Amino acid sequence: MQELPTWVEIDLDALIENVELVRREVTSDVQIMMTVKADAYGHGAVQVARAVEDRVDRFGVATIDEAIELSTAGIEKKILILSPILAKEIPMAVAGRFITTVSSYAFAREVSACAVAKSTEAEVHIEVDTGMGRTGVMPSDVDDLLGRVTKLAGIRCGGLFTHFPVSESDPGFTRKQVREFRKIVERIESTGMSIPVLHSANSAAIPSVPESHMTMVRPGLSIYGHYPTGASRRLPVRPVMSWKCRIVQIRHVPAGTPISYGKSFVTKRTTKVAVIPVGYGHGYPFRLSNRGAVIVEGHKVPIIGRVTMDMTMVDLTDVAGEPRPGDEVVLVGSHGPCEITVDQIADWAGTISYEILTGISKRVPRKYLRDGEVQVLKSLLGVTAKKGSS
Numbered sequence: 001m002q003e004l005p006t007w008v009e010i011d012l013d014a015l016i017e018n019v020e021l022v023r024r025e026v027t028s029d030v031q032i033m034m035t036v037k038a039d040a041y042g043h044g045a046v047q048v049a050r051a052v053e054d055r056v057d058r059f060g061v062a063t064i065d066e067a068i069e070l071s072t073a074g075i076e077k078k079i080l081i082l083s084p085i086l087a088k089e090i091p092m093a094v095a096g097r098f099i100t101t102v103s104s105y106a107f108a109r110e111v112s113a114c115a116v117a118k119s120t121e122a123e124v125h126i127e128v129d130t131g132m133g134r135t136g137v138m139p140s141d142v143d144d145l146l147g148r149v150t151k152l153a154g155i156r157c158g159g160l161f162t163h164f165p166v167s168e169s170d171p172g173f174t175r176k177q178v179r180e181f182r183k184i185v186e187r188i189e190s191t192g193m194s195i196p197v198l199h200s201a202n203s204a205a206i207p208s209v210p211e212s213h214m215t216m217v218r219p220g221l222s223i224y225g226h227y228p229t230g231a232s233r234r235l236p237v238r239p240v241m242s243w244k245c246r247i248v249q250i251r252h253v254p255a256g257t258p259i260s261y262g263k264s265f266v267t268k269r270t271t272k273v274a275v276i277p278v279g280y281g282h283g284y285p286f287r288l289s290n291r292g293a294v295i296v297e298g299h300k301v302p303i304i305g306r307v308t309m310d311m312t313m314v315d316l317t318d319v320a321g322e323p324r325p326g327d328e329v330v331l332v333g334s335h336g337p338c339e340i341t342v343d344q345i346a347d348w349a350g351t352i353s354y355e356i357l358t359g360i361s362k363r364v365p366r367k368y369l370r371d372g373e374v375q376v377l378k379s380l381l382g383v384t385a386k387k388g389s390s
């Protein structure tokens, strides 16, 4: 296998274990729709979906492109596009048999017209806004919308859902949303109608608000092995991704040497500086300048000076061994007793783990491991090298 300057390792065994942990957390009649939007939170949507397709029931994406990417790769489980799409995109959604999210009658009418024109039936889910304040129809308008959508030709309402803004920090508010949602469902059912799939739970709600499971859950972050900030850590998921690179240069500089753009760090002693080939152009946050750390030979060493687009400097002076160019550096993950989590990076950068994961750029090839062995290497160019080739 080719030696790379930087790469991400995706542990498919951990991914599968995490799916199973979520599976055991819900009753056996509850479906799992795994959220694989934003390239499976930076893990690679196609590889992730292939690895778990026989263990989950559906996939959730945000855009039509993401849905097409999965179906083109041969994924057969149903795909729900969670975000609103443009009217112009509806024909592609209908042709692809993707489920779209309806928040308005005007959108539903477009879907209907398109399905009728193609002599098919399109499935939609209606989103109700019980407190997220983003998309969806207001609770007071759901019954009317559903009534009118049901009368449209070529369209079938297969689901109703809502979303939680504070499930990691306020289970009380989340429970209130669930009660509101249930009231809506009871109202609908009292008219003799029934909606097959009801869903609301994201990662944080799954362990903390069991009544949110309904007929389907929509985990994302927890399956990648992380907890939303403040969320219950009861499910022992483990991180799927680690991020590594190799030292590309080592320099010994005297005291008083400014390091990197802005000269924001000046050495106070003779310093052994390692240059690592990762910068904000790879999605390694600029905010880690003079703040973050990496792991070299089991030691945490500090980033000195600004993170640049392509390179970052770290201080190796206190590392006992003799690190050399080509040696491995852990940016995210663990080595010996040392660990740097995505949460730690997010904290240093003043953001959330979701942003770090989804920000790792196409510059960084993904290595997929199964039983500790590299199964597939997917480069930034989308070229897939099989095991054993370089």
Ligand SMILES: *Cc1c(COP(=O)(O)O)cnc(C)c1O
Residues within 6 Å of the ligand: 035, 037, 082, 163, 201, 202, 203, 204, 218, 219, 220, 221, 222, 228
């Ligand atoms: C992204 C998303 C999810 C998954 O959220 P996690 O916090 O990653 O579990 C679920 N539902 C909707 C509507 C989403 O947009």
